[in-house]
Amino acid sequence: MIVAWWKVKECGILLPKDVVSTFLYVCGTMGMADSIGMSDGIGAYSPPPSSSPDDVREGNDGGGDDRFLVPEEVATYHDLSSKPTEASISLRIKSLVSKGDARGAESMLEAFKKLIEAEGSSTGELLRLRTYLPILKGYCENGDFGSALSLFKRMQTTPGVIFEPETFVLLISSIAEHGYFRHDSPPIEGAKGVGYIHSHGPGLFDELATEMAAGALEISSSSARRLYNSLAIGFQSDNSLDKESNSALENSVVSNLKEAHPLMSMSLTWQPVDSNELVASRVSLDRSTGICPVTNAQQRLIILEPNQRTQLHDDLLKLSTEQFAKFAGRRSDDSPFRAREQLQVFSDWLDQREGQPFTAIIDGANVGYYMQSFDRGRFNYYQIKFMVDTLEERGENPLVVIPNKYGQHKFYSAKGEYQKLDQAEMEIMQLLTNSGKLYRVPPRCLDDFYWMLASVSDQNASRVGRNMSVPNDDPDGRFPGARPMLITNDHMRDHRLELLEPRLFRRWYGCHIVNYNFTAFVLGESVAGNEIGFSQADFFSREIQGNPCPANHPEDDEDMRWGGCAWHFPVTDWELDERFVIRIPAIKQKDKR
Incomplete structure (x- = not known):
């Protein structure tokens, strides 16, 4: 590509737009530009006029001093022959930073930002982290932390910029290495002018760590070592x-x-x-x-805030639509939005029903199959009744959510065994149904979404704005924590990957999930004195705090x-x-x- 670019300049060829875009793509992605600049390696330079393609391959520069960067040339050519794009501006910014001109790179970025704001959303251009990051690194390497903090604040309000944990680590470790978190350090000039209360010392670290906690969940071990060494220095x-x-x-x-x-x-x-x-x-x-x-x-x-509960509720409705075909299979008579519509019906029922609000949601399939591998994977209604009775004795109002097939007289179990409920099990199912404590998920819909959504439902008509959380020192001895609690031993690894916001999932899981254990039933028989032990899945949140x-x-x-x-x-x-x-x-x- 370097030889081809040299020939383009030698011959004065006017390249078609798609060819220029190809050059631009290669420059940006194939190793010609590192994360900061492009000042090292033969691939970074086009040859001086005295050089030949053979000189380029052999690494000879013809003795000339007139060097210039290929990616910068390609980006400039692109911007002159057509409109600048985020990709071309990123390359030109990297080039300026590699020459030590971070301020010039920021000026170019701001000019491009005004250009796309003036043209509106029709351009489809967004400033991304990769556009800002070289400038931030340049400021940090030069010790210009006033400019770095100012840029960092603007990055936080730019829609297309999604921070990575390493971005926070870069800024914090650079400031730490220069000693600005010490009590006796001089203040960082301009820090207070861009919105920070402290300009140095532990207070500034706390402010930056607070911003990091809002934008990242965890760090890598290499980032931990970098932070350690920066503080040591x-x-x-x-x-x-x-x-x-x-x-x-x-x-x-x-x-x-x-x-x-x-x-x-x-x-x-x-x-x-x-x-x-x-x-x-x-x-x-x-x-x-x-x-x-x-x-x-x-x-x-750390518990979910009201707006986060609403967001998680809406995420589940969206996921139900996306997963309908994947898990249930398409039917010619099914609307693609059937799963979402049915889940919305369930959500509306929870919000509109009167009476006592549900304080415990039971994952019926999880409890029914608990420790039942010895009996060919039998679904056991006696265990569900045992769980319901225990929770009611402890002052809870439970709701059991089960897949549709387990609400039938006979079905195939999870291990493919044909199972027929006996008379006592049928009576348990009917009793739970009549008392409004059993919800059968519609056919071909995932029950997981139902009991997850129930745990964040507002239950407006029945709750009437009451805070249902139980304190640690509850006089009735109820299990402490948020309500409704979700009784399950399911780790929900699939949903962990699919939810749009990992932080919401972690907070929801830590606040609402309650694990259990008891001795398994053999049909309707249990060990004398059998009790259920409950334990919170997380005693503290796995996030930066x-x-x-x-x-x-x-x-x-x-x-x-x-x-x-x-x-x-x-x-x-x-x-x-x-x-x-x-x-x-x-x-x-x-x-x-």
């Missing part, structure tokens, strides 16, 4: 700061971090630290309490001078309960001088 002791006064020493943060090899794995830390000690560690949280062994901070179970740090030594007055927030980051390739924790100690406001 940024908090290296500098005695020159303490020459004039001992006050800096008295209010200093203690750092025991040592820069590590970027490929070295991080080992778990268990030892509690003093309140004025910088923390950047791999920890394992207590699964039953969510308490960090190093910082003593406790993780929270910051929580206050209580003093590790409350009896020590010196320890009480320090406060701060511990930020725990889930890491994709670590164990489920492990986190990377960062805590930059902050002097409490009332103790500052």
